[in-house]
Amino acid sequence: MAHNGSSPTTIVRLESVSxxxxxxxxxxxxxxxxxxxxxxxxxxxSGSGKTTLLHLxxxxxxxxxxxxxxxGQPLSSMSAGPRLAELVGMMHQQLDLVxxxxxxxxxQAGRLGRWSLWKSLxxxxxxxxxxxxxxxxxxxxxxxxxxxxxxxxxGGEQQRVAMARLLAxxxxxxxxxxxxxxxxxxxxxxxxxxxxxxxxxxxxxxxxSVHSTHLTRKYFSRxxxxxxxxxxxxxxxxxxxxxxxxxxxxxxxSLP
Amino acid sequence: MxxxxxxxxxxxxxxNPRGDFFRGRxxxxxxxxxxxxxxxxxxxxxxxxxxxxxxxSIGQFFQAxxxxxxxxxxxxxxxxxxxKTVAYAVAGICLAVGLGLPLGILASGVxxxxxxxxxxxxxxxxxxxxxxxxxxxxxxxxxxxxxxxLSPAAAIFALAIPYAGILGRIYADILNDVPDEPLRALxxxxxxxxxxxxxxxxxxxxxDMLSYTFYRFECAIRSxxxxxxxxxxxxxxxxxxxxxxxxxxxxWTLLYALVALVLLVDLWSxxxxxxxxx
Numbered sequence: 259m260a261h262n263g264s265s266p267t268t269i270v271r272l273e274s275v276s277x278x279x280x281x282x283x284x285x286x287x288x289x290x291x292x293x294x295x296x297x298x299x300x301x302x303x304s305g306s307g308k309t310t311l312l313h314l315x316x317x318x319x320x321x322x323x324x325x326x327x328x329x330g331q332p333l334s335s336m337s338a339g340p341r342l343a344e345l346v347g348m349m350h351q352q353l354d355l356v357x358x359x360x361x362x363x364x365x366q367a368g369r370l371g372r373w374s375l376w377k378s379l380x381x382x383x384x385x386x387x388x389x390x391x392x393x394x395x396x397x398x399x400x401x402x403x404x405x406x407x408x409x410x411x412x413g414g415e416q417q418r419v420a421m422a423r424l425l426a427x428x429x430x431x432x433x434x435x436x437x438x439x440x441x442x443x444x445x446x447x448x449x450x451x452x453x454x455x456x457x458x459x460x461x462x463x464x465x466x467s468v469h470s471t472h473l474t475r476k477y478f479s480r481x482x483x484x485x486x487x488x489x490x491x492x493x494x495x496x497x498x499x500x501x502x503x504x505x506x507x508x509x510x511x512s513l514p
Numbered sequence: 515m516x517x518x519x520x521x522x523x524x525x526x527x528x529x530n531p532r533g534d535f536f537r538g539r540x541x542x543x544x545x546x547x548x549x550x551x552x553x554x555x556x557x558x559x560x561x562x563x564x565x566x567x568x569x570x571s572i573g574q575f576f577q578a579x580x581x582x583x584x585x586x587x588x589x590x591x592x593x594x595x596x597x598k599t600v601a602y603a604v605a606g607i608c609l610a611v612g613l614g615l616p617l618g619i620l621a622s623g624v625x626x627x628x629x630x631x632x633x634x635x636x637x638x639x640x641x642x643x644x645x646x647x648x649x650x651x652x653x654x655x656x657x658x659x660x661x662x663x664l665s666p667a668a669a670i671f672a673l674a675i676p677y678a679g680i681l682g683r684i685y686a687d688i689l690n691d692v693p694d695e696p697l698r699a700l701x702x703x704x705x706x707x708x709x710x711x712x713x714x715x716x717x718x719x720x721x722d723m724l725s726y727t728f729y730r731f732e733c734a735i736r737s738x739x740x741x742x743x744x745x746x747x748x749x750x751x752x753x754x755x756x757x758x759x760x761x762x763x764x765x766w767t768l769l770y771a772l773v774a775l776v777l778l779v780d781l782w783s784x785x786x787x788x789x790x791x792x
Contacts, residue, residue: 316702343704354699358717367713371704378709420699427703 268330269294269431269463270315275324277310277487284310286487287324292463292480294430297454299474299495300467302484303507308467311484312433315465316348329430343371347429349420351436357409361400364408364419365391368426394422398452414445421453432457434466438473446470450477471503571760578762582770589767591752596771599748602666602738606673607731613678617643618685624715625707640683647679651737655744669741669748673734684726685719692718721790728783735775 270292277285285307292298300308313319314326317333326333328345336342347368348354355364366381369390377386385391395401398418403411408419417437424432437453438446454477457464468474474481474495481498483490483506491502619625621639626632655672662668689711697714705713742750749768756764 318698318702339706340704343702346702348699348702350695350699354695356696356700356714356717358720359713363713363717367700367705368703370700370709370713373709375706375708378705379712382712423699423703 267293267295269328270465271325271327272311272314273325273327275314275321275326277307277314277319278322283487285314285321285484288484288487288489289324290482290489290492292465294463295458295461296480297457297464297478298466298480298482299478300465300482300484301469301471301474301503301506302467302490305486306484307487308484309435310487312348312435312465312467315431316346316433317342318348340371343427343429345429346431346433347424347427348433348435349417349424349437351439355408355416355419355423357407359408361395361403361406361408361411361419361422362391365394365422365426368394368423368428371427390426391422394425395419397425397456398422414441414449417441417449418452421449421456425456428460429462431463431465434464436467436469439469446473447476471498474498574760575762575765578766581763582766583761583763584767588764592749592767592771595742595747595749595752595768596775599735599738599742599750599772600775602669602673602741602746602748603731603734605666605670606738607677607727607734609670609674610677610681610730610734611727613674614643614681614685617678618682619689619711621682622686622689624689624711627707640686643679643682643686645679647676647683649676651676652740652744655741655746659744659746664745666746669738669744669746672741673737677730677734677737681727681730685723688719688722688726689715721787724790725783725787728779728786731783732776732779735779736772739772 268291270290272288272290274287274289275285276283276287288307288311300311302308310319314321315328315333317326317336320334328336328342333342336345356367362385363382366386369381369387370378373381373386380386392401392404395404398421400411400415400418400422403415403419408416411419432453434453438449441449450473453466454464456462464478466478468478475498478495480493481495482492483502485506490506491498493502617639621636621643623632623636626635651672654675655669658668658672662671692715696718697710700710700714739748739750739753742748742752743754745751749772753765753768756762756768
């Protein structure tokens with residue numbers, strides 16, 4: 259498993275990764291190593307490249323320069339498919355479920371990478387691996403929603419479905435883009451509790467973009483600060499000072 | 515910092531300054547109005563748009579509207595030919611969906627990832643669909659009547675081909691317009707493009723596809739009635755026969771039957787749509 263001298267426990271490795279969209283740099287030469295089991299919060303003002311960073315690790319986007327490695331293997335050698343699905347899974351801010359399908363189908367979708375086309379087709383007609391689906395929904399606290407249409411669920415419940423899908427996918431790294439951004443504080447903490455306990459009880463790695471420093475200090479082991487696409491800081495949360503945060507979110511001093 | 519495609523297109527319209535007349539909407543409007551005026555002058559109107567002796571016939575025709583032929587014998591004929599027209603429309607639209615759905619999926623290009631397959635694939639299947647709908651169903655009908663004779667199959671094929679061309683094209687557009695975020699999530703869980711189609715695109719596109727298909731079914735009833743004019747039976751053929759004999763009261767009964775059919779389909783489709791969206 260050891261590769262290029264990296265520690266065998268390194269699961270995500272970014273080597274001077276840059277990403278540009280039509281000439282505009284979203285991420286500029288970011289290097290980062292994340293070990294298995296870490297919980298990393300990605301902080302930064304909007305437009306600082308948080309989502310881009312997560313998408314590059316998820317393999318949803320390819321870097322313009324630099325390399326991304328997952329479990330010692332270059333991401334560029336893995337096309338989207340079952341192998342990548344076993345390594346990384348991702349949840350976005352609500353929008354990533356198929357609203358027209360029932361909850362059970364959205365949970366089953368986490369297995370699509372492993373299932374044959376025939377089994378995937380059958381799963382739309384009758385429940386496959388029903389025990390797994392029911393257990394996942396039980397774990398996220400909405401077992402009674404199994405047959406409900408996903409669009410009928412509240413925002414918080416939909417986030418729980420997305421988590422159940424991650425449970426079904428069983429990836430080693432879980433990426434979450436603003437997982438609780440649109441929820442009220444109490445419900446946000448409930449969901450973070452759930453997400454973090456799901457991740458930690460199976461020894462997974464969590465990388466999440468977060469907007470709240472309170473949530474960062476409570477749930478994460480490490481904080482990465484991004485500003486205008488560059489790495490501003492990379493610290494264990496105990497060393498995360500208000501000073502550093504203030505500098506991260508300050509209006510750019512170069513502006514008139 | 516996500517590369518949103520939706521948010522980048524809208525501000526462009528508002529950024530376009532109004533003063534830039536020749537590139538804006540004003541110029542296009544002017545051009546179209548000019549084209550309309552030119553087309554009106556280029557028609558040869560003759561002395562009057564209405565034939566002098568025709569006015570009397572028009573009067574008779576509209577007088578018959580309030581006293582359609584409601585004799586039991588004729589109503590039997592109307593029901594029979596309405597039934598035939600509906601049967602043509604149903605068979606035609608079913609065949610059109612069966613043809614248009616796979617062609618539409620192929621023309622949308624959603625199954626291919628590499629642009630080397632995708633681009634020629636989209637162009638090829640879009641061209642095929644375009645060719646199918648470029649020829650009107652009536653012309654297909656003449657062609658099929660010449661080929662297979664005056665059989666119901668001729669009417670059904672003649673309907674199915676252009677309708678498959680229309681449905682396939684719209685299906686392709688709907689499949690392309692589905693929101694991207696859920697699809698991205700499916701890909702992230704390892705789904706191939708065909709699984710993304712089954713699990714994401716089709717379920718999300720289904721309500722729109724169904725309601726458009728219903729709208730086309732309505733159109734298919736009108737087209738099926740027209741099929742009568744080439745002699746394969748149904749409401750259209752009866753309308754043509756009654757018109758030829760100047761039995762305007764019969765024509766009106768048949769027209770009312772056609773309107774009733776279209777309204778029934780409309781009711782049915784709105785009921786199905788309500789069921790789908792609830």
